[in-house]
Amino acid sequence: MNSYRTIYEYGCDEFTEERSRFIGYAKPINSEEEAVEFVDEIKKKHKDATHNVWAYTVGPTMNIQRYSDDGEPQGTAGIPALEVIKKEDLRDVVVVITRYFGGIKLGAGGLVRAYTRGAKIGLEAGKIIDRIWYQEVKIKVDYNQIGRVQNEIMNLGYFVKNTIYLEDVEFIIYSKPEDTQKLTDRITDITNGTANISFGEEFYLSENNGEIILD
Template sequence: MLMEYKTVLDGKEGEIVEKKSRFIGAVQHIETEDEALAFIESVRKKHYNARHHCFAYVLKEEPVLKRFSDDGEPQGTAGKPILDVLCGAGLFNTVIVVTRYFGGTLLGTGGLVRAYTQAAREGLANSSIITRKYASKLEIRTDYTGLGKIQYLLAQAGIQILDTTYTDAVSMICLVPEDEKGHLEAELTEQTNGKVVMEWGESCYFAEAEDRLLLFES
């Protein structure tokens, strides 16, 4: 399982024109291969009168799944360049379809590679990209005397606090990245002389986007 990976949040389109041929790069986040195939088919239907719908997608399965298609273009001139754009950007769970409306002029293999590459990049440039991190929810229970020290420690570590409940004691639900769990637990225990109560909960992916905290199923 990937503890951290980049993916698309909001997929968009980008378009270029090369010698009167239109190349439209459409980008979408996916969770499964079926979702990738469904998106590719939706693009085909949307641009039903276009000549080619070349694509590539990458899924964070184990092992990582990579697929691409030239869809009738000369071998190696479309699908692989699109895949190279995805891999070069370090993206997972993402599909790109580049639709070509033929303009009547042959571009040659080099021209096709450049056009499909550029169209894929344009689509990504218009899309929102986020980094998803794998984390676990941690409930921290403390009395009021230990609250300030715990809040400072969490702030210094950049730990997200999802919820805080104030009763006769304080309960906080935090989101702790997987690689910080052991260190944070030790720090909390040491800084409170063992008086803090901690309980680990469910795991999920999270991402920060435009001052929003987003949670995703793992």
């Protein structure tokens, strides 16, 4: 899987609807165990709340999907929260929406809207991002080739993680695997085959609007 959508970090936001207080929480997770731990953590934090509704998806194909209405009428809370995650096409995410009842009933439609909003604001607070698969490429050249190679890398739009100045100059670059051959061919061409090109690890990096976010 070359890319997927998730959230960047823990997020929390809240709103009031007909005197009921709704608090939306969201967190990126790596396993169902982590999702359950987060749900339990919020339940413990808000053990005096009227409801702690939750939903999560786990896995690259959302193969694990769970939710709970936590005492709200069936279909008015957990499923709407899960649907927000699915509509945003998010993987490995858990949301919890805490409600403190304010004395006014919202009705089925009002509950659906409130829990949908609660899930959405929690996810937005956690910053929805793309996780993209990248290849680390190391390019080592002589000092007299720095300017030309650096300009070419920047013009082609590759991300330079680091530049190391020792006996030679080494550029550490992040490239999408499908673009790596284009990069190596171009660098080989402009250096007449003198560049020393090697490959490091492959991994996921976070992107927001096409810009890499370094953890």
